[in-house]
Amino acid sequence: MGIGISFNDYSQSFNFSDWITLLTLCLAPLIAHIIAGVRSPVCLDSQKLSWHERIGHYNPTSIIWRYFAITDRRVRAKKWNYNEMAASNALFWIHGKWDGSEAMIERTRNYCIMDSEKARLRRVQLVSGSTVTTIVVTLQGVQALYELVGGITHNIDIAVTMAINNIFFPLAVIGLLRLPAAIWLTDDYAYTTMEVGSTRGAEIVIGSDVKTAADSTTRALDAQDNTHQDNTHQDNTHQDKPFHAPHGRRGLTVRALFLLLTIGLLIISILSLSPWSVTHYSATTFSISVFYIIFTGVTVILLVVYNLLGKSTTTIIPCICDGWYKIYTCALYFVMLILITIAALNTRRTPCGRYTSFSPGHDAYSVLCGSSTYVEEASSLGVDMPYQNGSAARVNLAIPLAYYSYGLATVVESGLIAVQGFDGWCELISLNNTIELFERFSQPS
Structure with a gap:
């Protein structure tokens, strides 16, 4: 049986107020997912940080990787305090590249600004911006999951329910992957380009001295790293590694559970939009299907490959500086823009007030509005x-x-x-x- 694709323009049936409402509903899951998952960079290098170096962090796959890596790091940590938590959340830019390795925890310890209250923290404070963000993302994810799972269990053609107001629902479901790492995700940290000891209120270099201070910081970090390597080489038997091995019981458990959870959520997100379960598409549902199959496929492949290659101990996805990943991220957002445009033209309101992208000839009324x-x-x-x-x-x-x-x-x-x-x-x-x-x-x- 062939697969049919239909397109109809219903955009003129909405007024300006309707469009503001629909676009708000459309973009809310995407914006919440990005705001919740992307942190401001910590520049420890004088080399200019251009926009194309930043773009990779806005890829939803990078955000999923970050949630996984922070969960894994916390479970494998032999000790955990504010410094470990801050360094695991920070996006360090040094030597013209991103560095989220475990070594950065010790390398940047003397550059982390904290007071005596913060020094005692081992998790995110209950009253904080991170907690509010987690609540918002979780509520959006639960709503989307309820709609998707409810459609599957009640044998409802979920494709009929897809319109501009919920084209990013599957992305909201993926936002639930924030939960395993939620109590260790924070943006309440700061680093300075001047080394600080145990004193409070360290001076932060600004203005024309930024480049000089950054160069000085880089040299200091390199010297510190070389000293640490020499000491380790001289007396390696007395060095206590701060983390359990990734291939140990803790590491393998986290990786297995996170991969299963990721694959499970992604399957739920695309199950009713896949070509083998739908015989007729609207232009909107076909575009959504293609988008999520490509995106979820790339995400799962990268998670599996980097875990197999032993590159899973960094909180920044290893390919973030690669040209292909930057191009892929830009293409992903370009496709999102096309998807929003198609859905905007293709969406109509049913008599019961719900939205669909199918024509009146399709049996969308009974699916959306019930008996x-x-x-x-x-x-x-x-x-x-x-x-x-x-x-x-x-x-x-x-x-x-x-x-x-x-x-x-x-x-x-x-x-x-x-x-x-x-x-x-x-x-x-x-x-x-x-x-x-x-x-x-x-x-x-």
């Missing part, structure tokens, strides 16, 4: 029952009510009733101002 109820007015007029499309073989429609299941039956004269078509959600269907007459099913006693 209609009989019109009560019929019984008050002494009619046995209103007309129900297809329930009585001897009713011969002159103009078939092909897509409207119920009608309002009213008495015309003895033995005859008139049926006016309703869509089932209190909107009268005009039949060119004509009234069709039907024989009464049974005469009232």
Whole structure:
């Protein structure tokens, strides 16, 4: 059986206020996912940080990787305090590249600004911006998961429900991957380009001295790193590694569970949009299907490959500086823009107020709005029952009510009733101002 794709422009049916509402609903999951997952960079290098070096952090795959890596690092840590938590959340830019390795925890320890209260922290404070962000992302993810799982369990064609207001619902579901790392995700940290000891209120270099201070910081970090390597080489037997091995019991458990959770959420997100479960697409659902199949496929492949290659101990995805990943990230956002445009043109409102991208000829009404109820007015007029499309073989429609299941039956004269078509959600269907007459099913006693 072939797969059909249809496109209709319904954009003129909405006014300006409607568009603001729809675009807000559309972009909310995407914006929340990005704001929750991207941190400001910590520049410890005088080399200019250009926009194309930053763009990789805005790729949803980079955000998923960060959640995984921080969860893994915390589980494998032999000790954990504010410095470990801050360094694991920070995006360090040094030597013209990003560095999220475990070594940066010790290398930047003397550059982390903290007071005595922060020094005691081992997790995110309950009253904090990170907690609020987690709550927002979680609520969005739960709502999206409820809609998707509810459609699957009730055998509902979820593709029918896809319109501009929820094209990023699958991305909201992926945002639930923040939960395993939630209590260690923070943006309440600061680093300075001047070495600080245990003193508070260290001076932060600004203005024309930034480049000089950054160069000095880089040289100091390199010298510190070389000294540390020499000491380790001289007396390696006395060095206690701060983390359990990635291939140990803790590391393998985290990796297995996170990969299973990631794959499970991604399968749920695309299950009802895949080509093997849908025989007819609207232009919107087809675009969504292609987008999420490519995105989720790349995400899972990178997670698996870098774990197998032993490159999973960094909180920044290893390929973030690669040219192909930058191009892929830009292409991803370009496709998102195209997807929003197609969905904006293709979306219409059903009589019950919900949205779909399918034409009225598709059976979207019953899927989105549920079963209609009989019109009560019929019984008050002494009619046995209103007309129900297809329930009585001897009713011969002159103009078939092909897509409207119920009608309002009213008495015309003895033995005859008139049926006016309703869509089932209190909107009268005009039949060119004509009234069709039907024989009464049974005469009232």
